[in-house]
Amino acid sequence: MKIGVLKETKEFEKRVALSPDVVKLLIKKEFKVIIESGAGESSYFLDADFEAAGAQVVPKKEVFSADVFLKVNAFTLEEVAEMRKGAACISFLYAYQQAELVKAFKEKQILSFSMDAVPRISRAQKMDALSSQANLAGYKAVLLGANHLGKIFPLMMTASGTITPAKVLIFGAGVAGLQAIATAKRLGAIVECTDVRPETKEQVESLGGRFLTVEGAEGVKVEGGYAKEVSKEYLEKQQQLIREKIKDADLVITTALVMGKKSPILVTEEMVKSMKTGSVIVDMAVESGGNCELSEKNQTVVKHGVTLVGESNLPSLLPVNASQLYATNISTLLLHLANSSGFIYESEEEIAKGVLITKAGELVHPFTKSILN
Ligand code: NAD
Secondary structure, eight states: OEEEEOOOOSTTOOOOSOOHHHHHHHHHTTOEEEEETTTTGGGTOOHHHHHHTTOEEEOHHHHTTOSEEEOSSOOOHHHHHHSOTTOEEEEOOOGGGOHHHHHHHHHTTOEEEEGGGOOOSGGGGGGOHHHHHHHHHHHHHHHHHHHHOSSOSSOEEETTEEEOOOEEEEEOOSHHHHHHHHHHHHTTOEEEEEOSOTTHHHHHHHTTOEEOOOTTSOOOOEETTEEOOOOHHHHHHHHHHHHHHHTTOSEEEEOOOOTTSOOOOOBOHHHHHHSOTTOEEEETTGGGTOSBTTOOTTOEEEETTEEEEOOSOSGGGSHHHHHHHHHHHHHHHHHHHEETTEEOOOTTSHHHHHHEEEETTEEOOHHHHHHHO
16 A cells, blocks of 8 residues: 655645654555655655655655545645545544535545544544644643743742742643643743633642632533533633633633534633733634634734734644654554555444544545534
8 A cells, every 4th residue: 555645735834744753664564655755844854864764755746646645734625636536535634624625535435534533542542643732732832922921930039039930821621731731830830720621620730730610510511522512601600710810810821622613712802901911822722713802813913911822733833743743643543444455444443433534435424424414
């Protein structure tokens, strides 16, 4: 089986789907690997590194002779048009937002699998690219926030005076939020965090953060580990808590996502106005609508004296590690589904069933179906 790796074309994207180390591993397993020339350049992996690992580096049009295509971001319609009928594709697809692409996959009978649909189960941890990328994003969000802040994080007692530690407030204790807590703590900040899932309290506390409980309202139902939408009553009580806490925060990091839905607005314009001049908000949910009313996608803006960072692709700012981890995730999934002779998965097996989007001209993924049909 021939694997084809295309250069990412999405704006601001610096990652690549395979690293030279992972290419070596796939070649050992008797796959052939062809890579578009320059695909790894922005991640500092050169064509020569891929060639040394055993890949063939070719111009873009020659990559389309592959049997299975690997990418970070979803394939473009132009790319699908160049593929042979019945080829296979694996990438982050967010297929429920990609009606046109799903249609193109169906027409071309593409076998497609989505990295964002890997089940959050122990057995699939090595394939879990949502987690590997969110972890790096949580780290980078703290560093970006720290950079925009006019003060330091730790307590510092000096001959010239005592500097009190910065206060960091984090919304959402998923993978990104927990890494943000750990990073901000390591830098010496006082960290508080809230999440709709009460079970995250213990995880926040184990990292040295303080958990803010929304009193008097039930948390949220969880499905497959993901938060579902919360009640109006919960949101009102949560807003009250945020109003009280946000006035004292130096850095706010928001990570609250609801799968398949627009992100909840947690920080309103009125709350931004109540914040200290010079404080910073990093809105990690900006790609799916944002948790702050005022943040702007891919922009850093100052409003009411507060700096709002709306970087939509944080993992791409750490392209070396992000590509290394993603390459491990996607190759592990590929090896779960296929060997060098072809695809061998069983359609009822939990991981295969979770990631399979289209097959033989049909949309087969139930969640995607429920949104697109
Ligand atoms: P996510 O990116 O979907 O969401 C981020 C966090 O925001 C979540 O913790 C969510 O509860 C929270 N949130 C949603 N709405 C909110 C609101 N209104 N206010 C405050 N917080 C809100 O989360 P994720 O990092 O992708 O993790 C999703 C789940 O998957 C978690 O339960 C996590 O523990 C689990 N997980 C399991 C595995 C595994 O077992 N292999 C691996 C990774 C993650």
